[in-house]
Amino acid sequence: MLVIALDNVAYSYGGGELLAGVTLELAPGSFHFLTGPSGAGKTTLLKMCFGELVPTSGRVELFGQRLPGMTRDALAGARRRIGLVPQDARFLDHLTVAENISLPLTVAGQDMRAQKANLDELLAWVGLTHRAKATPPELSGGERQRAALARAVILSPDVILADEPTGNVDWEMSQRLLRLLVELNRMGKSVLVASHDLALIRAAKTQTQVRVLRISNRRLQFAGADL
Numbered sequence: 001m002l003v004i005a006l007d008n009v010a011y012s013y014g015g016g017e018l019l020a021g022v023t024l025e026l027a028p029g030s031f032h033f034l035t036g037p038s039g040a041g042k043t044t045l046l047k048m049c050f051g052e053l054v055p056t057s058g059r060v061e062l063f064g065q066r067l068p069g070m071t072r073d074a075l076a077g078a079r080r081r082i083g084l085v086p087q088d089a090r091f092l093d094h095l096t097v098a099e100n101i102s103l104p105l106t107v108a109g110q111d112m113r114a115q116k117a118n119l120d121e122l123l124a125w126v127g128l129t130h131r132a133k134a135t136p137p138e139l140s141g142g143e144r145q146r147a148a149l150a151r152a153v154i155l156s157p158d159v160i161l162a163d164e165p166t167g168n169v170d171w172e173m174s175q176r177l178l179r180l181l182v183e184l185n186r187m188g189k190s191v192l193v194a195s196h197d198l199a200l201i202r203a204a205k206t207q208t209q210v211r212v213l214r215i216s217n218r219r220l221q222f223a224g225a226d227l
């Protein structure tokens, strides 16, 4: 079964059509990059994959369930299986980094002891153990991105949708983030990364099997092997 499927989807914010005839099939364990010029609709497409935006026409299925038509509970359940790393991740500045990352666990009702075990492991994995008690405004750009990734995966989702996860960080940090995404993919998770960083995509290709999609003239197509 596909984890996320878009079939002949179009999207318009009210002006002209932004996306048209978009078909996307994310299989379990797949790794896709989504590229295209600024304003092409990458964020919009990711939001449709998260069920946050409903297409103007066409069909979206999350874990085999058609949207719209899903109950509010079913949509919430599907979203719990999707880890979203937004372009400009927001945090609650009055909470610590650790508290921000574990917030999804608190909301899901997990008790504190179980939370701590999960959290410690995750903080170490993203290299933020020493920043656990800092507040978000004290973090560097790369630390924020890693905190956002940690928060997105704390409920152990089946899919990771990451919107420009390496924007505003240096090459070394972007490589570190890429390694984390590749690791998640090796754990069997489907990964979809929107990025216009072609060097990053090339680096990813040397580490794992990735498919590169490009939005061009409103359409989604596979990018050529030259990329």
Ligand SMILES: Nc1ncnc2c1ncn2[C@@H]1O[C@H](COP(=O)(O)OP(=O)(O)OP(=O)(O)O)[C@@H](O)[C@H]1O
Pocket: 013, 018, 036, 037, 038, 039, 040, 041, 042, 043, 044, 045, 196
């Ligand atoms: N809520 C909105 N209302 C109206 N127009 C919007 C809205 N959100 C995005 N747009 C417009 O839709 C177009 C696509 O935006 P989107 O953020 O999906 O592109 P993108 O490919 O992710 O761009 P970037 O690479 O710059 O982040 C842009 O022209 C944007 O201004």
